[in-house]
Amino acid sequence: MKLTFLIPPCYDNKQPAERSAGCTRIVYPMINIYELTAAATLREAGHEVDYRDFVSDGQEPEAFDRFLSRDLSDAYLIWSVNLSLDSDLKAVEHIRMFHRDTPVILMGPAPTYYMHRALYDSHTYLVRGEPELTLLELTDCLSRRERPIDVKGVTFVGPGNKRVSNPPRPLNMDLDSLPFPARDLLKGRQYHNPKLKTGPYTTMFTSRNCPFHCIFCVPSSLTFAREIEYHKEHPGVKPKIGFRSLESVEKEVDMLAAEGYKAIGFMDDNFIWNEERTSGICRIMRKHGIIWGCQARADAITEPIAKMLGESGCRYVDIGIESFDPEILEYVKKGITRDDIYRAVSLLKKYGVPVKLNVLIGSSPLETRETVLQTLREAKKLDVDQVMFNIVSPFPGTEYYEICKKNGWIKGGEYKPTDVQRESILNLPQISAEEMEHLLYRNNLSFFLSPRFIWRQLLRFRRPSEFIASAKALKIKLFH
Incomplete structure (x- = not known):
């Protein structure tokens, strides 16, 4: 066909x-x-x-x-x-x-x-x-x-x-059996990642799904589809994690290096599982001198892991923190503490690994204007490379959706798709949708237009085309 x-x-x-x-x-x-x-x-x-x-x-x-x-x-x-x-x-x-x-x-x-x-x-x-x-x-x-x-x-x-x-299909746990993505179908289209600032760039995955229980979380479109389907026969249970072998990962990275790729963004919902697996992947990345980045939990960053990342060309780690407020972190079942965040950032900075903190406004009914502003103050104090603010969306299929629907916090009574970078459909007990949108815009302007952020980013560009692409992305994010 x-x-x-x-x-x-x-x-x-x-x-x-x-x-x-x-x-x-x-x-x-x-x-x-x-x-x-x-x-x-x-x-x-x-x-x-x-x-x-x-x-x-x-x-x-x-x-x-x-x-x-x-x-x-x-x-x-x-x-x-x-x-x-x-x-x-x-x-x-x-x-x-x-x-x-x-x-x-x-x-x-x-x-x-x-x-x-x-x-x-x-x-x-x-x-x-x-x-x-x-x-x-x-x-x-x-x-x-x-x-x-x-x-x-x-x-x-x-x-x-x-x-x-028809009934759901059992999970495919043999990820090594899948062929490598058909990147040749992109027909020469050029992609970039503003956090890596070089190319040619592509993405990879080494695992599927995340075992943790954040009440709001939709880590990727594949994971969301995977979890919705799995819950039909296993309500309230997270799908099992699927892993590729290090041999399979190495074979794909070898191929990408031979094809001229210089940067890879790993799209795993949770990239860092333990020191042994992380060490193996870092060895693979060092072999070719490819720069790369990933997503990880704050409590996964140990000193040996931070050192491995720094020595293997890791140029960003995205850490979802959502808030610095201890009660909010507990409510959303994040499974990390404020101290975990500070420790992870300190270790990564010690070994020269840029950090991006992901903050989710409104992830708990405990959110207030002051908790949002306090998170911004603490993020600035940590002096990380980037802070990304988004507004929570109560995605159907998540625990937070059920909580918000039951309590009547969803505008209009039912979920509708929204861009989490701009819009809110939640009126929470102590903060409205309009105020969350205002704080999102204010916090993004405060961070991304600060002289410190601009200067730090300018120093990392290797060619004008990379700067232009990143500037366009920032313009769309802040002003589109």
Whole structure:
């Protein structure tokens, strides 16, 4: 079959949704490594696979229609997140103008949760949870013009125009069996990460999921889909963590180095698990001199780990702290203390590893104007490389959603997709949505336009193009 992955143009007159993390609109283009892994899986099975990114290519809906009018794909596939779902369904409407019966496959967190909305018609198929193995079986059925009645993890329209949701698919714990992402489908598009400031840049993952129980957390679009699906048969239980072997990780890094990549962002929900595994990955990164960054918990940073990171070219560690208030940290089940944050930052700075703190405003009903301002003061006092402020969104499927809905804190009574970098739909007992938005904007201006931040960043750029790309991203974040 000829299978075409689509990132359709945006139909809602807003900044397009970012589909990898899945909870914001695009500040700078990011590679959806999960989608490219699915594409590689289908190509390895013998399908002809294409990839059309109308957003990164800056193409309008008219260009999408022209493409559809002459394209002869056997199926179209779209990775859909909550923020993109309405626009994606509009894209399906346009597909139907030219291809009435061609299968359209939606995957990702939006079709996993919003099955009733995402099932556009009888030729639409929803792949829930992890996509790779389900896609293999589904496309095999479609190639034989059969209904996927026995394919786990699929929702479709069955007899009598009734929705059929097959049972969830067991988790794939053998991540080494997956092919490396089909980065060649990006066709020379250049990506960058403002925290790494060099390229060519790409992303990788070495594990899937996170075992911790933060009540609000949606670490990535794949994890969100994975957790929603897993909870259908295991309510209240976190999915098991899947790991790639160090041999598999090394093979992929070797390949990327040979292809000329100079920077890698690891997209693991939680990258640092123990000293032994971290040491192995740091050895791999030292071998090629590739600079890199990752996400980690504050309580995972030991002195040996901080030293390994500093010696292996790690140029950022993203640490989710949410707040410095002890009661808030306890309420959200963060599992860390204020002292853990201070210790982690101190160790990373000691070994020259830049730190980015991620703060989530409104993650607890205990949040007040003063707790937000105190977090900003403490973050500035720590003198880290970056502080990223976002506003919590009560994502359906999380514990915080149930708490907020039960207490009537959601504006309008029900969740609607929002950009956590700009908007709030929560009126909490001691702080309103409008005040959280005001504090978000104020805190971002205070940090990102400070002379210290600007000077520190300028010293790290190697070429003008890197500075221009980062300046554009900052402009979108603060003023778009």
